[in-house]
Amino acid sequence: MYWLRRAWAELRNEVFVLPSRTLVLTWVVAVLALPFVYGDAYVLRILTMTCIFAIFAASWDLLAGYTGQVNFGHALFFGAGAYTSGLLSLKFGLSPWLTIWAGAAVALSFGFLVGYLCLRLRGSYLSLATLAFPLIALGLLFAFPDFSGGELGISGLRRLMPTPTGNYYVAAISMLAIVFGLWLLADSKFGIVLHAIRDDEVAARASGINTLQYKMTVFAIAGAAAGFAGALFAHYLRVAGPSTLEVALSFQVVIWGIFGGVATIYGPVAAVFILYPLTEWLGSIPGVGELRLLIFAVIVLLVLLFMPRGLAPWVRDKIETQCPRCKQRNGSWKSVCRLCGAALRRIDPKLQAQVPGA
Amino acid sequence: MLQDILVTGLVNGGVYALLAIGFSLIFGVARIVNIAHTAFYMLAAYCFYTLLTKTGLGFVLSGLISVSAVTLFSVLCYRLVIEPVREHEAAVLIATIALALVFQELMLYIFGGHFLGIPSTLEGSVRFLGVSIPYQRLLILVVAGAMLVLVWFVLYRTRLGLAIRATANDLEVANLMGMNVHRVAMATVAISVALAAVAGVVVAPVFVVDPFMWLAPLVTMLAIVVLGGLGSMKGSLIGALIIGYVEAITVFAVPAGAYLKGAVALLIMVIVLLARPEGLFGVAFEEER
Secondary structure (H helix, E strand, O other), X not given: OHHHHHHHHHHHHHHOOOHHHHHHHHHHHHHHHHHHHOXXXXXXXXXXXXXXXXXXXXXXXXXXXXXXXXXXXXXHHHHHHHHHHHHHHHHOOOOHXXXXXXXXXXXXXXXXXXXXXXXXXXXXXXXXXXXXXXHHHHHHHHHOHXXXXXXXXXXXXXXXXXXXXXXXXXHHHHHHHHHHHHXXXXXXXXXXXXXXXXXXXXXXXXXXXXXXXXXXXHHHHHHHHHHHHHHHHHHHHOEEOHHHHOHHHHHHHHHHHHHHOOOOOHHHHHHHHHHHHHHHHHHHOOOOHHHHHHHHHHHHHHHHHXXXXXXXXXXXXXXXXXXXXXXXXXXXXXXXXOOOOOEOOOOOHHHHXXXXXX | OHHHXXXXXXXXXXXXXXXXXHHHHHHHHHOOOOOOHHHXXXXXHHHHHHHHHHHOOXXXXXXXXXXXHHHHHHHHHHXXXXXXXXXXXXXXXXXXXHHHHHHHHHHHHHHOOOOXXXXXXXXXXXXXXXXXXXXXXXXXXXXXXXXXXXXXXXXXXXXXXXXXXHHHHOHHHHHHOOOOHHHHHHHHHHHHHHHHHHHHHHHOOOOOEOOOOOHHHHHHHHHHHHHHOOOOHHHHHHHHHHHHHHHHHHXXXXXXXXXXXXXXXXXXXXXXXXXXXXXXXXXXOOOOO
């Protein structure tokens, strides 16, 4: 009883005071409770894919948003995870529960490799050079079709769980664990160093940070998370094909990341949860199905024109204000800061402009 | 085989040079990584196809109309979509990706996904050093050469070119010297897309026209631009020839080369980047803080 009251107090004082935290809690509960409420196989299938892609988008954000290493070839890690796991489980008959870890490990080493190769590159050079890696891998796969299955990929993989609900929970729980793990990592001292590297690498190095080591570590972590997502994807769809390495997938994750708002982790995840089911839903409407990518692109363009920093930061600024004194966040309905009592209402810049001489 | 390699490399190199120089120009002046660049090339090819098969205009007239229409359209796109988000680099990036997707899907919806063939604009071929070169490929080479000379002339012999080079060198100082950098950026967009459109029109009869034809040249073009050095015209030209020849050698001399040509080209880019991170002729941009 004491613990219950304690939990309720924590909830009321720490979570419900901020609309964004309430939203996150609602989302977690909704993701976990969905199969009980609405167990339609089609919906579960779409949401399983959404969860897998959410891991992928969050891992891109750690690399591109926090560290500023805007990776245009993130599909390399996804594909590496998918193919490794698929090949191991098919050729050696290993259980998929083991091979997804192997997939993540191979993607991790690919992350180290790409990170090492790209250490000296910056900005646009890095983006364009990273675009090359998945395509090199794709060319190699096509050149050795006996090994990789060529255009068709390797099919007939085993699923992780026999039922749709089971598969959904595997994807959802891994998604929650990885996304919150990345979020914790990004909020820790490690994450602050990453911010510093993005904003000014020279200054970070001058402050005694081994930026090379940090950059390679981030590449490896992001690679491992993306590879895990790729392995889940392969075993869920029961096929690891060339589509996991294509430019389209690399661009897709860039769109998710920037649409949701970079350097937030939750932004890209929110973007996947909005955009992926939306495109699937549009695709299922007869007559509109052919136009779904068009509608998708137009929506992305329109949203960007109004919120150039991305969806999540825009929403966050609408529902919350930052205290000018202690930098803590408050619900936008508050007039004084919940922690330090400073006045939150600022003068509206539009009103201020009307004051003569101001 | 040697002659095949020489000719194919030169012709492909010419097309790549047209694309890469335009991309490089727009990056140098406006710092826009224009993913939609080759989508305009695709649009021009479709425009040319429609004018040629539906209206019965001549080859030259359809070509000119397509190039100018696509160029005007690109300026419109720039004003409506790119300029409002110019301050946000990331937003510009996905705005161009989204634009390319919009074009691809529109073409897919209007023309369908199948390959469209355009009748050759010029029949016959000429024998040169024992290789027969179709006139069509010769035309590509001639047009590419002429466009490159034209671009060189505009950049180095006109006031607009001076303004473009100045803006590429230092945007703020150029602005302080009284150049309208917005106008310059717009002119650069027009020039660069015009180059892509010309490339689209001349290759349309040789390659097939389909809504996904922008992806393969996009990757090759990016490799060339990075190889030669971002923002450097000379680098783009030489990079285009290098990649053109490397692809030709891979296709003709290596088993399963057609699959590997992209991979080999990209591998060369990666190797060059490892040795020289700013590309062959790249100017290391000063620390932009």
